[in-house]
Amino acid sequence: MSKKHTLPDMLDDAALLSLEHQIHLEEFLGEHNWHVDLQAARFEFTGERPLICERFHLLGSAAPGPRSWMWGWANPSGFPEELTALGAAVRDFGRDNEIPELADPEVPFATLPGSPEEAHLALHPLTEAAKLLTGRWFSYNGDAGGGTRVAFIIEHPDLRLPAPVSTRVMRILQEGISGLRLFDHKRAVYTYARLRGLSPRFVDAERSGITLGGADFTFEVSFDEHNRISGIEGNLSGASTTG
Incomplete structure (x- = not known):
C-alpha cells in the first residue's frame, strides 16, 4: 500500500525550492508595484524591472473577516475558468487523496497547519502545496483591500532559476x-x-x-x-x- 499524502509532508517537500524561487523573484523585480486585471487576464509588474506575465493563475484569497481561505474556483464572483483551472487541478488532487484543505471550497484558518492568525500567513500553506503539485514555483500575493490577501502563480520565460551555486x-x-x-x-x-x-x-x-x-x-x-x-x-x- 502506498503511503498516504499529507499536507505537512507536502509543505516540507515544497519548502526549500519555493524559498529559492521567491528569493530569486524578489531579486529579479527589485522595487516594484503590481497590477492585475482579472477580466482582461493581465498581470504586470512596474518599477525597476517591468514585466508582463505571459500567464498567471488565481489560486485564491485569505480574508480576515471570515478568517478563511477561499479557492479561486469557488469564488462566487465567477472568475474566468482559465485563471482558476490550476487551482481546480489542486482541488482534484485533494479530493482523490482526501486532503480537505485542498478540496474544500473554503478553508478556515484554524484548520491549517500552525493555525495561522493572519491572512498573509494563512495563504502560505495552500500556495506551497499548489506549487509542488503543479511544478510552477513562482508565486505572488498582494493586498486586495480590507486586509484580504490574494495569491497567484505567475509564469514568464525570464523567470527561471540560474544553475545552482x-x-x-x-x-x-x-x-x-x-x-x-x-x-x-x-x-x-x-x-x-x-x-x-x-x-x-x-x-x-x-x-x-x-x-x-x-x-x-x-x-x-x-x-x-x-x-x-x-x-x-x-x-x-x-x-x-x-x-
Missing part, C-alpha cells in the same frame, strides 16, 4: 532551517536536493546525513535523532566550509 544553496539551507516552519528537516533537504538536481544520497544505512552537490561543490548535511539539521559541511572547488 554553492553560496545560494548554502543560503537556502541556512535560511530554511532558521526561518521556515519545517516538520521534517531531513525530508525537506532531500526533496529540495532531488528537485534541484543536486543528486542527494544518504551517507549510511541509518540515514544520518545527506550528501548533495553541484558542478563545483559538495555539501554533507547531518541530522540528529529527531531529523533536525545538526550541521552542514562542504567542499567548494577544493576549499572547505562549515555551516
Whole structure:
C-alpha cells in the first residue's frame, strides 16, 4: 500500500525550492508595484524591472473577516475558468487523496497547519502545496483591500532559476532551517536536493546525513535523532566550509 499524502509532508517537500524561487523573484523585480486585471487576464509588474506575465493563475484569497481561505474556483464572483483551472487541478488532487484543505471550497484558518492568525500567513500553506503539485514555483500575493490577501502563480520565460551555486544553496539551507516552519528537516533537504538536481544520497544505512552537490561543490548535511539539521559541511572547488 502506498503511503498516504499529507499536507505537512507536502509543505516540507515544497519548502526549500519555493524559498529559492521567491528569493530569486524578489531579486529579479527589485522595487516594484503590481497590477492585475482579472477580466482582461493581465498581470504586470512596474518599477525597476517591468514585466508582463505571459500567464498567471488565481489560486485564491485569505480574508480576515471570515478568517478563511477561499479557492479561486469557488469564488462566487465567477472568475474566468482559465485563471482558476490550476487551482481546480489542486482541488482534484485533494479530493482523490482526501486532503480537505485542498478540496474544500473554503478553508478556515484554524484548520491549517500552525493555525495561522493572519491572512498573509494563512495563504502560505495552500500556495506551497499548489506549487509542488503543479511544478510552477513562482508565486505572488498582494493586498486586495480590507486586509484580504490574494495569491497567484505567475509564469514568464525570464523567470527561471540560474544553475545552482554553492553560496545560494548554502543560503537556502541556512535560511530554511532558521526561518521556515519545517516538520521534517531531513525530508525537506532531500526533496529540495532531488528537485534541484543536486543528486542527494544518504551517507549510511541509518540515514544520518545527506550528501548533495553541484558542478563545483559538495555539501554533507547531518541530522540528529529527531531529523533536525545538526550541521552542514562542504567542499567548494577544493576549499572547505562549515555551516
